[in-house]
Amino acid sequence: MNGAALATRGLNKSFGSLVVAKDVELVLPHGVRYALIGPNGAGKTTLINLITGMLRPDTGRIFLGEDDITSLAPEARVRRGLARTFQINALFPQLSALEAVTLAVCERRGFAGVWWRGLPEYRDAADEAHAILASLLLGEHCYRLTHELSYGQQRLLEIALALATRPRVLLLDEPAAGVPRDESAELFAAISGLANDLTVLFIEHDMDIVFRFAARIIVMVSGGILVEGTPDEVAEDTRVREVYLGKAHHG
Amino acid sequence: MAGAAPEGVTPHQYLENQTRWRRVEIAFWLATLLPFVVTPTYLSLASQIAITALFALSLDLILGYAGIVSLGHAAFFGLGAYTAGLMSKFVWGEPLTGLVAAAAIAGLVGFATSFIIARFRHLALIMITLGLGLLLHEAANSASWLTGGADGLQGVDIWPLLGAFKFDLYGRTAYAYSLVVLALMFLVARRLIHSPFGLALRGIRENAVRMSAIGAPNRSHVRKVYTISAVIAGIAGALLAQTTETVSLEVLSFERSADVLVILILGGAGRLYGGILGAIIYMVARDQFSGINPQFWYFWIGLLLVAVVMLLPNGILGGLARFAERWQGGRR
Numbered sequence: 073m074n075g076a077a078l079a080t081r082g083l084n085k086s087f088g089s090l091v092v093a094k095d096v097e098l099v100l101p102h103g104v105r106y107a108l109i110g111p112n113g114a115g116k117t118t119l120i121n122l123i124t125g126m127l128r129p130d131t132g133r134i135f136l137g138e139d140d141i142t143s144l145a146p147e148a149r150v151r152r153g154l155a156r157t158f159q160i161n162a163l164f165p166q167l168s169a170l171e172a173v174t175l176a177v178c179e180r181r182g183f184a185g186v187w188w189r190g191l192p193e194y195r196d197a198a199d200e201a202h203a204i205l206a207s208l209l210l211g212e213h214c215y216r217l218t219h220e221l222s223y224g225q226q227r228l229l230e231i232a233l234a235l236a237t238r239p240r241v242l243l244l245d246e247p248a249a250g251v252p253r254d255e256s257a258e259l260f261a262a263i264s265g266l267a268n269d270l271t272v273l274f275i276e277h278d279m280d281i282v283f284r285f286a287a288r289i290i291v292m293v294s295g296g297i298l299v300e301g302t303p304d305e306v307a308e309d310t311r312v313r314e315v316y317l318g319k320a321h322h323g
Numbered sequence: 324m325a326g327a328a329p330e331g332v333t334p335h336q337y338l339e340n341q342t343r344w345r346r347v348e349i350a351f352w353l354a355t356l357l358p359f360v361v362t363p364t365y366l367s368l369a370s371q372i373a374i375t376a377l378f379a380l381s382l383d384l385i386l387g388y389a390g391i392v393s394l395g396h397a398a399f400f401g402l403g404a405y406t407a408g409l410m411s412k413f414v415w416g417e418p419l420t421g422l423v424a425a426a427a428i429a430g431l432v433g434f435a436t437s438f439i440i441a442r443f444r445h446l447a448l449i450m451i452t453l454g455l456g457l458l459l460h461e462a463a464n465s466a467s468w469l470t471g472g473a474d475g476l477q478g479v480d481i482w483p484l485l486g487a488f489k490f491d492l493y494g495r496t497a498y499a500y501s502l503v504v505l506a507l508m509f510l511v512a513r514r515l516i517h518s519p520f521g522l523a524l525r526g527i528r529e530n531a532v533r534m535s536a537i538g539a540p541n542r543s544h545v546r547k548v549y550t551i552s553a554v555i556a557g558i559a560g561a562l563l564a565q566t567t568e569t570v571s572l573e574v575l576s577f578e579r580s581a582d583v584l585v586i587l588i589l590g591g592a593g594r595l596y597g598g599i600l601g602a603i604i605y606m607v608a609r610d611q612f613s614g615i616n617p618q619f620w621y622f623w624i625g626l627l628l629v630a631v632v633m634l635l636p637n638g639i640l641g642g643l644a645r646f647a648e649r650w651q652g653g654r655r
Binding site: 124126145146147148150151155156158162163164165166167170171172174175176178179180183184185186187188189190191192194195197198199201202214215233234236237 | 332334335337338339342514515517518519520521522523525526529530532533534535536537538539540541543544547551
């Protein structure tokens, strides 16, 4: 596993007779932006769920850096630097954006269990949360309740919450899902502006965005990895063309 | 608080603003002294209200903040009541040490059961808390050699408070005692909900899945708040045992668990004052209505509950808060 930020070895998962992950072997080096593409039902979200521990693999192992994290609970993986966002907003509707991100900062710094001191005493936690929100253009809206934010702002808050855990590896499940096309480019511009040593894997259907923002692309079909390579390699690959052009195009 | 943020507010100021004491809060606590002068013949009732309010406050911490629904919270109230009662019977009648003992026992049992509670949510949780409550009720019933069973615990004798204030017939000492303990516990609860931990509890209520995705140990958070809630419920039970100098099986009954839930929902969960307001309305109404027709009393409570839940989803206090916001908005 030398130097890999995240790796999986022989990952398998089935629901009854439906195979959702088939011998998945991944090696993501540090600091690389990866796109994970494939037709609907290819097992992309399932793979994220397996890596983050929300699903247990039937067989196989998962490594974060040098550490085997296969048996760790999801929250323990987060504390080791593996964060994710959700395809469908999974936020805290009645918390303000600032409260939500401050909460994530408190959890990371290990004082979210402190009940005898007031939250305002942790001034730098709130400042850090505000800085993260500001970096994602949510600074002005940070005192509004999450459910009052626009859909696009909620998508950004998804990312802000993940960043507040200070991840080494960030898995983004269709970060721009449901966001208008011109705004999604903005959103990805924000993602590509993230720290260079951060490893990012994102699921995305829009090929323009994939080719613009990914250094490498992984193509999944029926639970298995079909191709892994640079955008040019993937674009040239006949098997990929078959999947995308031979059948209906999923966007 | 929520809503539009004034320009130029720093994150720190915003958070401080939320924890600030409001004028209406101070007015409320001053008003709790009124019964001493206005209704001196009703101090026993006032004391019962304060105790019920404290019990509702303990439920609010787990239900209103962490989203843990319990239909068996009387278990801890009853444990506290029996601990205080038995302590006065077998050890001594000093009330404050009795209170501490009750808190400790309720907290221990709360901590032990919290390992089960933290694994479940929603309907399963309701059934488990209900089951634990029934279990303890029957255990107390069958252990009549210790608890007196259905006849109630005999021989509870409480010494004067601080060696000076006897528990009198009019309930002067009782109300002062209950009120001071309520206020102290309220301060603890208020501090808790404005702490990082309080924020984490709201996070669990809002979205437990996302909490794990930001690295939060949900189960240990739940275990902690459940234990704290059990301690406060136990203190409330001990207050009832000490101020009335009786303990009956009713302290552990399903009805008491259901009543406190109704009180909290009526008043408004997740607002700290909701349980207090609910307790005042519920206890005063029961006192008044049951004088007219004791059997008929639950009809009115049922009606009130349905009306409040339909019209004011955040309880009476939630409705009042919204009304006040609109009124202030209209004045601007």
